[in-house]
Amino acid sequence: MSIAIVTESTSETMREVHVGIIGCGGIANGKHLPSLHKLPNVKIVAFCDLIKERAQKAKEEYGTEDALVCTDYHTLLQQGDIEVVHVLTPNCAHAELSIAALKAGKHVMCEKPMASSYAEAKAMVEAAKESGKFLTIGYQTRSQVTHQYVRHMIERGDLGEIYYIKAPALRRRGVPLWGVFLDKEKQGGGPMIDIGTHSIDAALALIHNYDVESVSGSVYRKLADTAMNSNEWGIWKPEEFQVEDSAMGWVKFKNGATMVVETAWAINFDGEANMTLCGTKGGAEFRGDIVHLNGEKDGSLYTCDIKPNSTARDLFHGENLKCEEYEAKQWIYSIVHQIPPITKPEEACVVSHIIEAIYESAKTGKTIYF
Numbered sequence: 001m002s003i004a005i006v007t008e009s010t011s012e013t014m015r016e017v018h019v020g021i022i023g024c025g026g027i028a029n030g031k032h033l034p035s036l037h038k039l040p041n042v043k044i045v046a047f048c049d050l051i052k053e054r055a056q057k058a059k060e061e062y063g064t065e066d067a068l069v070c071t072d073y074h075t076l077l078q079q080g081d082i083e084v085v086h087v088l089t090p091n092c093a094h095a096e097l098s099i100a101a102l103k104a105g106k107h108v109m110c111e112k113p114m115a116s117s118y119a120e121a122k123a124m125v126e127a128a129k130e131s132g133k134f135l136t137i138g139y140q141t142r143s144q145v146t147h148q149y150v151r152h153m154i155e156r157g158d159l160g161e162i163y164y165i166k167a168p169a170l171r172r173r174g175v176p177l178w179g180v181f182l183d184k185e186k187q188g189g190g191p192m193i194d195i196g197t198h199s200i201d202a203a204l205a206l207i208h209n210y211d212v213e214s215v216s217g218s219v220y221r222k223l224a225d226t227a228m229n230s231n232e233w234g235i236w237k238p239e240e241f242q243v244e245d246s247a248m249g250w251v252k253f254k255n256g257a258t259m260v261v262e263t264a265w266a267i268n269f270d271g272e273a274n275m276t277l278c279g280t281k282g283g284a285e286f287r288g289d290i291v292h293l294n295g296e297k298d299g300s301l302y303t304c305d306i307k308p309n310s311t312a313r314d315l316f317h318g319e320n321l322k323c324e325e326y327e328a329k330q331w332i333y334s335i336v337h338q339i340p341p342i343t344k345p346e347e348a349c350v351v352s353h354i355i356e357a358i359y360e361s362a363k364t365g366k367t368i369y370f
């Protein structure tokens, strides 16, 4: 496996790219709009949301003066100058909107998870292939400096053969209470599909292994009904809590490696939920902006902490970009220069397959073979 490392001068100018936004809620305002707005060659020329006021507000803050505001995504897709569409709606609409945008000849950035089911994710991969346009998924963890640093270490063979990965996404109390996150039909599940999707994607991208042999999982609803029903985002109502509150998965790869996935929005756990990778030559653990390494040299064990800087990234060295800013900049760069985006649809599709298999295994009590 080899991933080209491209360096680029920050002074390079890129041609203008027109972007349309579908879904102007939390992630649009918290991640995409501020990051796109900082790119001098990007013009955000259309805003669509079922709630018109949200589209209007986003336009006023981030849009061009004559930007379109609408509530029907078909109207946005008809606008010929839009080259790129960001799909930022609840999970249930990802496939429909992304496929429609690809068919309309747009490049698509869709938020994570790729879709609420594996079948929908596969349909998105097919649509991207047929359209010849780029489709990427908003897994911004891959844009972290630490993630790219460790990926390069693994590519060089510094950690040897990676055979065990712990991929946690555990919140002691962190149930998202805005939007429709507790709605099974609209989201497809709870913490496993919401935040487990990030840790699974991040792990697979690090080891660059998409050859899964089998998956088993457990799904719990242990705290959703209890009196401990509050967190930093407010108070949840048990009767609206239609999804799991924690879920665990056990993934075996064809090469014999094992990955444990732990996810929770609410669990009685008070530790550090850090991703860990164990290889034959060394191990790496993510601790915030630090990579904690452990190995053996000349018969003695050692540990060391490394705080990587922007030169660890594939692109934009010397720029102090937040991961969502790097993701947006790399995305637009990939369109202008016709190089693949960081996250390929085929990879995100495997993440959706694993998540569905964890849910299926929990329901049937069986191991799911791929």
Ligand SMILES: NC(=O)c1ccc[n+]([C@@H]2O[C@H](COP(=O)([O-])OP(=O)(O)OC[C@H]3O[C@@H](n4cnc5c(N)ncnc54)[C@H](O)[C@@H]3O)[C@@H](O)[C@H]2O)c1
Binding pocket: 022, 023, 024, 025, 026, 027, 028, 048, 049, 050, 051, 054, 071, 073, 088, 089, 090, 091, 093, 111, 112, 113, 138, 139, 140, 178, 179, 180, 194
């Ligand atoms: N990358 C991350 O770390 C991250 C974090 C949070 C959310 N997300 C993802 O972003 C997506 C949206 O989450 P959110 O927190 O922004 O939710 P939200 O409810 O705050 O915003 C979603 C918006 O989409 C609009 N919408 C729904 N269906 C639509 C349609 N058919 N056409 C136009 N607009 C439509 C809603 O009216 C709403 O304003 C989810 O898939 C979620 O998983 C990703």
